[in-house]
Amino acid sequence: MKTIAIVEDDPRQRAHYAQALREQGYRVRDFEDREQALHAFERALPDLAILDIILGAEIGGGFEICRYLQQRDPYLPVIFLTSRGNEIDRIYGLQLGAWDYQTKPITFDYLIARIVSLFRIHDRSNRRPEGGELRTLGKLQLDIASMRACWDGHTLALTPTEFDLLHILTERAHGASYDDLAEASKQGVVENNTINTHIVHLRKKFKEIDPLFDGIRTKYGYGYHWVCR
Amino acid sequence: MKRRRFSIGGRLLLFSSVLLAIPWLGYRYIEEMKEFLLRGQEEAQTLAVRAAATVLHDRPEWFDLTGSADDPWLGQNALYAFPIKSSIQIDGFAGDWGGVRGRSMRYGPESTVYARSGELAASVAFDLVMGERGDFIYGFVSVRDAQRVYRHPRYRSLDTSDHLRLSFFGADGERRRIVLVTEGPGTVSAYEVEPNWRYPTSGRALPLRGEWHERGHSYDVEFRLPAAWLGSPKRFGLSAVDVDDAKARPIEAVVATVPRAWSENLNRLIVSSPELERIIQGLGRSDARICVVDRYGRVRAVLGGQEIAGDLCADTDRVGHDLLQEALAGRENVMRRRDLRSGDDLIVAAHPIYAGERVLGAVLLQKNGERILDLQRDTLTHVALATFAVLLLVVAGLMSFGAWLAFRIRRLRREAGAAIDDHGRIVKHALQIDQAAGDDLGDLSRGISGLLGRLQRYTGFLETVPRTLRHEILNPVNTISMTLQKLSRQTSGKDSDALVKNAQQATRQLELIVNSLTEAAHIEDALKQETREEFDLALLVREYVTNSAKLNAGVNLVYEGPTAGVRTRGSDVRIAQLMDKLKDNALDFADAGSPIRFVLEQNCDWIDVRVRNEGPRVPEHVLEALFVGMTSHRPNTEGRPHLGIGLFIAHRIAVHHGGRLQVANREDVSGVDVTLRVPLAQHRFRARTPA
Numbered sequence: 049m050k051t052i053a054i055v056e057d058d059p060r061q062r063a064h065y066a067q068a069l070r071e072q073g074y075r076v077r078d079f080e081d082r083e084q085a086l087h088a089f090e091r092a093l094p095d096l097a098i099l100d101i102i103l104g105a106e107i108g109g110g111f112e113i114c115r116y117l118q119q120r121d122p123y124l125p126v127i128f129l130t131s132r133g134n135e136i137d138r139i140y141g142l143q144l145g146a147w148d149y150q151t152k153p154i155t156f157d158y159l160i161a162r163i164v165s166l167f168r169i170h171d172r173s174n175r176r177p178e179g180g181e182l183r184t185l186g187k188l189q190l191d192i193a194s195m196r197a198c199w200d201g202h203t204l205a206l207t208p209t210e211f212d213l214l215h216i217l218t219e220r221a222h223g224a225s226y227d228d229l230a231e232a233s234k235q236g237v238v239e240n241n242t243i244n245t246h247i248v249h250l251r252k253k254f255k256e257i258d259p260l261f262d263g264i265r266t267k268y269g270y271g272y273h274w275v276c277r
Numbered sequence: 278m279k280r281r282r283f284s285i286g287g288r289l290l291l292f293s294s295v296l297l298a299i300p301w302l303g304y305r306y307i308e309e310m311k312e313f314l315l316r317g318q319e320e321a322q323t324l325a326v327r328a329a330a331t332v333l334h335d336r337p338e339w340f341d342l343t344g345s346a347d348d349p350w351l352g353q354n355a356l357y358a359f360p361i362k363s364s365i366q367i368d369g370f371a372g373d374w375g376g377v378r379g380r381s382m383r384y385g386p387e388s389t390v391y392a393r394s395g396e397l398a399a400s401v402a403f404d405l406v407m408g409e410r411g412d413f414i415y416g417f418v419s420v421r422d423a424q425r426v427y428r429h430p431r432y433r434s435l436d437t438s439d440h441l442r443l444s445f446f447g448a449d450g451e452r453r454r455i456v457l458v459t460e461g462p463g464t465v466s467a468y469e470v471e472p473n474w475r476y477p478t479s480g481r482a483l484p485l486r487g488e489w490h491e492r493g494h495s496y497d498v499e500f501r502l503p504a505a506w507l508g509s510p511k512r513f514g515l516s517a518v519d520v521d522d523a524k525a526r527p528i529e530a531v532v533a534t535v536p537r538a539w540s541e542n543l544n545r546l547i548v549s550s551p552e553l554e555r556i557i558q559g560l561g562r563s564d565a566r567i568c569v570v571d572r573y574g575r576v577r578a579v580l581g582g583q584e585i586a587g588d589l590c591a592d593t594d595r596v597g598h599d600l601l602q603e604a605l606a607g608r609e610n611v612m613r614r615r616d617l618r619s620g621d622d623l624i625v626a627a628h629p630i631y632a633g634e635r636v637l638g639a640v641l642l643q644k645n646g647e648r649i650l651d652l653q654r655d656t657l658t659h660v661a662l663a664t665f666a667v668l669l670l671v672v673a674g675l676m677s678f679g680a681w682l683a684f685r686i687r688r689l690r691r692e693a694g695a696a697i698d699d700h701g702r703i704v705k706h707a708l709q710i711d712q713a714a715g716d717d718l719g720d721l722s723r724g725i726s727g728l729l730g731r732l733q734r735y736t737g738f739l740e741t742v743p744r745t746l747r748h749e750i751l752n753p754v755n756t757i758s759m760t761l762q763k764l765s766r767q768t769s770g771k772d773s774d775a776l777v778k779n780a781q782q783a784t785r786q787l788e789l790i791v792n793s794l795t796e797a798a799h800i801e802d803a804l805k806q807e808t809r810e811e812f813d814l815a816l817l818v819r820e821y822v823t824n825s826a827k828l829n830a831g832v833n834l835v836y837e838g839p840t841a842g843v844r845t846r847g848s849d850v851r852i853a854q855l856m857d858k859l860k861d862n863a864l865d866f867a868d869a870g871s872p873i874r875f876v877l878e879q880n881c882d883w884i885d886v887r888v889r890n891e892g893p894r895v896p897e898h899v900l901e902a903l904f905v906g907m908t909s910h911r912p913n914t915e916g917r918p919h920l921g922i923g924l925f926i927a928h929r930i931a932v933h934h935g936g937r938l939q940v941a942n943r944e945d946v947s948g949v950d951v952t953l954r955v956p957l958a959q960h961r962f963r964a965r966t967p968a
Contacts, residue, residue, distance in 0.1 A: 058752045064759040102748055152751045153758035153788060225828065239792060240857070241803075244850045268817050268853045269860075270824035 050167060053094035054078040055085045055113060056129065057104045065098065068156050069163075082109045086116055093117070096125045096166060125166040129154065148208045165208045169195050185218050186276045188263075202257045209233050210250050213243070217264065223273030247272055285686070289679035293672050300668070303660045311653045315613060315624065318644060322565075322626040323611045326642040329557050329567060330628040333640065339553055340571045340630075340637045355545040356382075356513055356534060357575045358409035365408065365415055369462075369490025369499050374406065374417060381406035381417070384532050390516065391531040401519035401530050409548045413501045416515065423494045424521040428458045428466075434475045435468060436518065437526040441498055442474055442533075444514040444543055445507050452543075453506070457498060459489045465498060504548070513546035547571075553578035557640075565645070569630070571638040572605055574598075600627045604639035622650055685711060685718050693725050702801065706733040743798035747791050754791075758784050797922045804933045807848045811958045814852065814884055815843040815877055821856050822875050833870065834860070838877030843884055844958040847934040852955075856888075858927040859951050863890040866949060882957050883936070891948040895940060903940050904928035931955065 052074045056062040059080070066076045077094060079085035081103050097117060103109030110128060117124050128149035148166065150159055183190040189198040195211045197204040206214065216224050216232040230238035233246065247264060254261040263276040333339070359377040371378050385402035401422050408415040418441060428438040435456045443455040454474060459465045467485035468477035487500030507513065516533030520526050534544050553569050557580055569578040603610045604627035611626040624644045630637045688710050696705040706729055711722035761784065765777045796803075815838055822836035856875075863873045871891040878885045895903070903924050924938070931938040936955035943950050 058756070060756045061752060061759065064756065064763070068759070068763075153755035153784065156759065156762050239796070241796065241850075241854065244854075266849060266853070267820065267824055268849070269821035269856065270828060 049073070049075050050095040051075045051077060051092075052163070053085065053089070053097045055080075055082070055097070055103065055110065056100045057081060057102070058100075065159075068160070072160055072163075074163075080104075082106060082113055085113055089113075089116065089120070093120055093124065096127070096163060096170075098127045098129060100129045123170060125170050127159075127162060127166065162208060165195055168193070169208070183218070185274075187258075188218065188276060190215060190218065199254055199257050199261075204253050204257070206250070206253065210246060210253070213246055214250060217272055217274040220274075223265075223267045223271055225271040227271075229271055243271075285679055285683045289675050293675045296668055296671055300661060300664045303664050304657065307653055307657050307660065310656075311650070314652075315622075318624050319611045319613070319626070322624050322642050322644050323609065323628075325565075326567075326611075326626040326628040326640050327609065329569075329640040329642070330630045332556055333553070333569065333630045333637070335632050337632045337635075337637055339550055340577070340632075354535070355547050355573075355575075356405075356407055356515075357573075358407045358414055358546060358548040360549055360576055360579055361408040361410040361415065365410065365499075365501070367415075367486045367488050367499050367501055369488040369497050371417055371419075371497065371499070374408065377406060377408055378417070381419070382534075384517075384534055386532075388532050388534065389530055390533045390535075391528065393527060393529050401517055401532050403517045403532060405515060405534065407546070409504070412504050414504050414507070414513075414546070414548070415501045416499070418498045418500075418515065418517065419495055420498070420517045420519075421495045422517075422519055425491070425496060426520040426523045426526065428460050429526075430460060432526075435470060435477060436475050436528060437520060439496075439520050440518050442516045442518060442531075443502075444516075445546070446512050446543065447506060448508045450508055455483060455485065455502075457485075457487050457500060462489050462491045462496070465489050465500070467500075507546065511546040511548060512543040514543040547575055547577070549579060550577045554580055566643045568641040568643075569638060570601060570605075570641060572636055574601060574605070577638065600625055601639055601641060603627065604629045604641070605636055607636055682718070689718060689722055689725070696725075696729055703729060703733045703736055706730050740798070743795055747795050750787070750791050754784050754787050793922050797926055800926055800929045804848075804851065804929065807851065809847050810849075811844050811846050812849045812852075813841050813843065814845045814886070814955070815839045815879075816841045817849055817852060818856065818875055818877055818886055821853055825860060829864075832864065833872040835872050835874045836877070837874055839879065843877065843879045845884055845934070845955050846958050847955070851930050852934070855927045855930045855953065856886075858923040859888040859953070862923055862927075862951065863888050863949075866890055866892040868892045871948075879957065883954050884957055886953040886955075888951045888953075889943060889948060891943075891946050894942045894947055895949055897942075900940055900942075904938060927953075 052069055054062055054065050054069075054076060056065065056078065057080055062078045062080070066078050069076045077088065079088060097113070099110035099113055101108065101110035106112070114126050114128070117126060126148075130149050130151055148162055150162060181192045183192065187200040190211075191197070192215065195206070195208055197206055197211060197214060212232045213224075213229055216228055220228060224232075226240045226243055229243045229246075233243070247266075251261070251264055254263065263274060265273045265275050267273050359380065361374070361377060363373060363375060365373050381404040383402065383404050389401075401420065403418050403420040405419075406417050408417075420439070420441075422439060426438045428435070428440070435458055438458055440459075441457040443457065445453055447453045454470050454472065456468050456470050456474065456477075457465045458468070465487035467483040467487060469479065469483055470477050485500060485502045487498055490497045490499070514534050516531050518531050519529045521529050535542055550569075557567055557569065557578060567578075567580045568576055570576055600610055600612060607629050609626075609628045611624065613622060613624050615622055622645075626642045626644075627639050629639050689708070692705075692708050692710050696703060696708065698704050707726040708722050708729070711719045712726065713719065714722065758781070761777050761781050765774070765781075768774075768777075818838070819836045819840060822834050826832065826834040860873070867873055867890040874887075874889040876885075876887040876889060878887070903921075904927075924940075928938045931953055934955045936953060939952045939954070941950050941952070942948070
């Protein structure tokens with residue numbers, strides 16, 4: 049049975065998360081603040097951590113815990129709970145890798161879907177991937193099951209959200225609308241700007257491998273369009 | 278009102294120009310000092326001359342000619358030997374006598390002591406001037422005689438030719454008579470003769486140098502004799518004897534320096550007095566000349582004054598003469614004058630010498646003020662140089678100090694200006710410049726830093742408000758949302774489902790509100806982080822309109838303008854977001870079914886994108902407030918929050934792109950134009966490489 053740690057300062061929300069996850073069959077350990085959490089993590093690490101970024105008076109408390117966890121186990125899946133906005137950029141600023149985030153208010157279905165994907169990615173990366181559903185679009189290779197993407201033979205370090213966006217982009221021949229993309233991001237209320245930010249990051253990751261990458265075109269007033277065939 | 282601008286440097290320059298008065302003050306000071314010194318000198322000279330005069334008071338024996346009672350004739354007809362400064366060549370020419378030559382005495386008919394014809398209007402007359410230099414007494418006689426008869430070598434008697442007769446009392450008190458004769462122009466011979474003036478007492482000529490020189494109707498004789506030959510008091514007489522008939526050689530006329538009635542007497546010869554000189558010796562200096570003059574203006578003693586060019590005692594000296602007349606009239610006087618030849622400043626003082634009530638003569642003192650002037654000139658030069666140097670230093674110092682101050686102020690202003698960005702946000706909490714400076718500018722800098730710090734804390738507080746608020750609101754919203762989710766799972770039933778759905782709808786709306794508030798609060802930060810690149814605005818707007826028309830069925834969106842090729846710089850997705858806001862705004866106000874036109878126009882260096890809708894007008898007083906957040910004039914529409922944030926964000930994006938947003942009521946139909954104006958990309962002429 050997988051253990052999930054929740055660090056959330058609001059007791060009611062914490063209780064809701066815990067109950068919802070327990071219903072899904074996970075073992076849940078919940079903490080109110082950083083100190084408590086770190087104290088417990090010293091003894092045993094969870095399999096996945098859900099961290100609220102703001103913990104009481106500590107504005108970046110979640111980040112601190114994440115840093116600690118990364119030191120202990122670089123592959124430990126982490127989901128940040130944010131109140132969106134510039135905090136997304138802060139997460140990227142920390143370059144925490146392929147860990148994901150969810151914005152409040154959270155839809156349980158999405159949260160659970162995320163947890164499942166993360167465990168899947170984690171399990172797959174621990175074992176060697178063994179030919180799941182592989183899609184190849186020119187230079188792009190998508191492993192849907194393990195949520196892995198390769199461009200020109202190089203692995204793209206994508207968050208689950210980014211993978212989902214890329215996936216939907218490649219599936220819509222005439223471009224994916226903002227609504228499609230918001231749906232695929234498996235997040236609550238998603239504004240166009242959030243999608244734009246994700247696409248910017250996605251393009252950046254492609255360009256790290258291929259500086260001339262121009263596969264994601266903007267369809268103004270509509271959404272984005274994957275143009276590499 | 279436009280304020281006139283004076284830089285600190287300019288003001289310093291203006292104020293420091295006052296320093297230019299310093300050399301002028303120095304000059305004035307020196308002038309005053311010179312005047313003071315000269316006055317002091319004048320006082321001193323007056324005292325000196327008074328002292329000298331006091332010594333000579335009541336000593337008529339040094340001035341009177343006879344040594345006894347007043348004798349007007351003797352006094353007036355005394356012969357005067359002028360003190361001669363330059364050496365005299367005995368050559369018959371008067372050129373070396375200088376100014377003295379003009380003071381010769383004329384002896385004519387009225388001085389005739391003998392005339393053969395019995396008429397006084399004799400054919401002979403002479404001018405005589407005498408001088409004194411060293412141990413000699415000089416004479417220059419100019420005799421007017423048309424008919425010259427020279428001495429015949431075979432004649433023994435000496436009175437058979439034109440000749441001069443000198444007569445004086447020797448040192449032994451004996452009267453001596455000397456005749457100057459010549460056998461032709463040239464050196465004259467001098468013989469001592471008997472009282473009848475005819476035969477020499479011996480055949481030997483006397484050692485008396487004389488030279489005879491002829492000029493037309495006259496002849497000149499220049500001679501000198503040792504002063505020691507004359508006794509004391511010195512008495513001397515001279516007469517010219519005329520012989521016209523070369524055969525019979527009778528004496529035609531005798532003209533003498535003494536009139537006939539006194540013919541046996543001799544003139545008193547006045548020379549400068551060694552006694553007087555001895556008395557006033559102590560007063561003479563090389564830069565001061567003292568003259569003692571008798572009441573006829575004749576110089577009796579001269580002392581000192583070797584350095585003085587002008588001669589006070591010479592008759593040509595007008596000022597000296599006036600001064601002398603004043604003194605002889607019994608008035609002491611002092612004056613300053615400039616020697617025209619040498620340019621020196623002289624102080625001249627005169628004081629009368631009394632014997633009882635009678636003025637015997639005067640003492641004149643001439644002092645060279647040149648030393649004072651030299652001193653003044655040197656001082657002036659020094660002061661001028663020193664003040665100039667100091668002035669230069671001070672002005673340079675002040676200028677550099679001013680420039681330094683101005684530079685510091687400018688630097689401080691720049692830094693303080695840069696501490697707050699164009700949008701009024703604080704980007705620096707403290708200034709670096711002049712923080713450690715101990716002066717007023719340091720205080721200013723620290724003051725501004727303190728101000729910025731306080732402002733920063735306050736804006737920091739303001740900036741955290743939305744974040745905190747979001748956190749605080751979203752947490753309960755989250756709880757509600759989760760509760761509702763659970764409820765929807767646990768309960769079933771048509772009514773409760775509808776209720777839960779409503780509640781979920783409301784939480785979504787709350788979430789939207791919080792999100793748009795947050796977006797507005799952080800739009801600046803978000804914009805700043807975005808990269809700017811060149812993109813085609815016409816392409817964007819055209820595509821945007823096409824895509825939006827597809828997505829929003831039943832909405833009439835029209836694009837008017839070029840299909841592509843209008844480039845600007847910035848963030849394309851932000852412009853698309855701006856278009857979203859403008860489109861939403863236009864849709865909210867548009868009459869149903871009316872077209873919304875996106876008109877793009879390219880001007881010389883900017884682009885206008887006009888979004889035009891038909892519908893109600895915007896009241897004029899609201900137009901300007903539209904871009905300020907939280908002002909919405911939208912008719913209340915169902916389901917969506919209206920905080921007036923859309924246009925606020927659009928405006929921010931436009932400003933971020935170096936452009937602006939304007940709202941105006943349409944003139945053709947009832948409706949509103951919202952115009953976005955952004956600059957054209959600067960390198961729009963750069964040819965794109967053909968594919």
